[in-house]
Amino acid sequence: MEITTGWYLVLGALLFVIGGTGLLIRRNPLVMLMCVELMLNGVNLTFVAFAQRLNDIGGQTVVFFVLVVAAAEVVVGLGLVVAILRRQPGTTADDLSALKG
Amino acid sequence: MVDPIVFFIASAICLTGAFGVILARNPVHSALMLVMTLFGIAVQFVAQEAHFLAAVQVIVYAGAIVVLFLFVIMLLGVDKAQNLELSILPVQRWAALTFGAGSLAVLTAFIVNVREPVTGAESVGGIATGSENVRLLARSLFSDYVYAFELTSLLLVIAVIGAVVLARKPKDTEMVSSDSERSI
Numbered sequence: 001m002e003i004t005t006g007w008y009l010v011l012g013a014l015l016f017v018i019g020g021t022g023l024l025i026r027r028n029p030l031v032m033l034m035c036v037e038l039m040l041n042g043v044n045l046t047f048v049a050f051a052q053r054l055n056d057i058g059g060q061t062v063v064f065f066v067l068v069v070a071a072a073e074v075v076v077g078l079g080l081v082v083a084i085l086r087r088q089p090g091t092t093a094d095d096l097s098a099l100k101g
Numbered sequence: 102m103v104d105p106i107v108f109f110i111a112s113a114i115c116l117t118g119a120f121g122v123i124l125a126r127n128p129v130h131s132a133l134m135l136v137m138t139l140f141g142i143a144v145q146f147v148a149q150e151a152h153f154l155a156a157v158q159v160i161v162y163a164g165a166i167v168v169l170f171l172f173v174i175m176l177l178g179v180d181k182a183q184n185l186e187l188s189i190l191p192v193q194r195w196a197a198l199t200f201g202a203g204s205l206a207v208l209t210a211f212i213v214n215v216r217e218p219v220t221g222a223e224s225v226g227g228i229a230t231g232s233e234n235v236r237l238l239a240r241s242l243f244s245d246y247v248y249a250f251e252l253t254s255l256l257l258v259i260a261v262i263g264a265v266v267l268a269r270k271p272k273d274t275e276m277v278s279s280d281s282e283r284s285i
Contacts, residue, residue: 003103006212008145011112013208015119015138017201022123024197030174031131034122037166038135041142044154052149055223057237060151061246064238067161068156068253072260074166078173079267085177086270 003041015042027092029081033087040070102146111148114141132170139163153235 019038026032044063051059085091114137139162142213146155242250 001105002168003105003108007108008149009212010209011115011145013205015115015142017205017208018116018119018166020204021197021201024200025194026123028128029240030128031122032169034131034135034170037162038119038122038138041138041162042238045142045145048146048149048151048154051151057234057241057243060154060234060238061241064157064242065246065249065253067157068257071161071166072256075260075264076267078169079206079264082173082177082268089177 004048005053009046012042012044012046012049015039015045017042027094029084029093029096030078032093033077033081036073036077037070040066106149106163107144111141111144114138114144128174129171132167132174135170136163136167139167153238 016039019035019040019042020037022035023032024034047059047063047066050094051057064100084096088095116234118134118138118141122131122138125134127133139158143155143158143163146152146158
């Protein structure tokens with residue numbers, strides 16, 4: 001059998017949906033950030049599959065930028081988590097409603 | 102063409118890791134499962150001739166981002182097991198599962214139904230393999246996308262400054278707490 005682009009798209013969709021579901025059901029802010037990474041990786045896989053299929057390097061360039069943005073997002077997100085958990089140890093995403101004004 | 106055995110083994114690794122991330126009770130286990138998924142995706146990248154991205158995936162994601170996660174987990178001491186059943190909104194879990202199943206069904210049905218998901222014309226630039234792949238990626242990055250590249254450097258500087266400002270121990274709150282202790 002032949003592995004076509006569709007197989008990679010289905011795998012990317014699976015990773016994206018698993019990450020999104022995890023983001024909704026988990027309460028630990030650190031695990032929620034990891035789920036965002038899962039979603040980004042699903043999309044990366046889709047980009048690389050299209051780059052291969054269309055014989056275009058642009059898809060791989062976009063993945064490069066996604067990596068940079070993911071690194072920046074994790075740095076700022078973890079900074080926020082450290083700042084919040086230092087104030088209120090053992091807090092979960094449900095307890096963070098104090099920011100709603 | 103991609104070997105089906107490679108694809109299915111790497112997919113199994115990816116999906117096992119992904120389920121591990123969202124189902125593990127201990128955040129440390131979640132982080133290690135994330136490493137597993139990232140390695141599986143790196144294998145998929147190699148299978149699709151994206152060698153540079155596979156290397157960067159291992160170095161940046163598994164080497165830097167997950168280590169940062171583990172570092173924060175250890176620093177804050179939140180590596181205690183979390184009770185997954187404990188939920189303030191029990192309906193949220195079912196809503197999330199419905200969302201997941203629904204969007205997966207829509208996406209998969211779309212991809213499977215559309216026999217040929219790619220409708221655009223093929224590029225003439227090419228996506229050469231081996232070291233030629235790195236050269237093409239660099240040429241694209243430093244010619245077509247050079248402004249975006251410069252903007253990412255700005256983004257990284259902002260992220261570093263933001264992380265330092267956010268994670269710094271706030272001086273004024275310390276003073277407030279010591280004042281309140283004194284008054285008590």
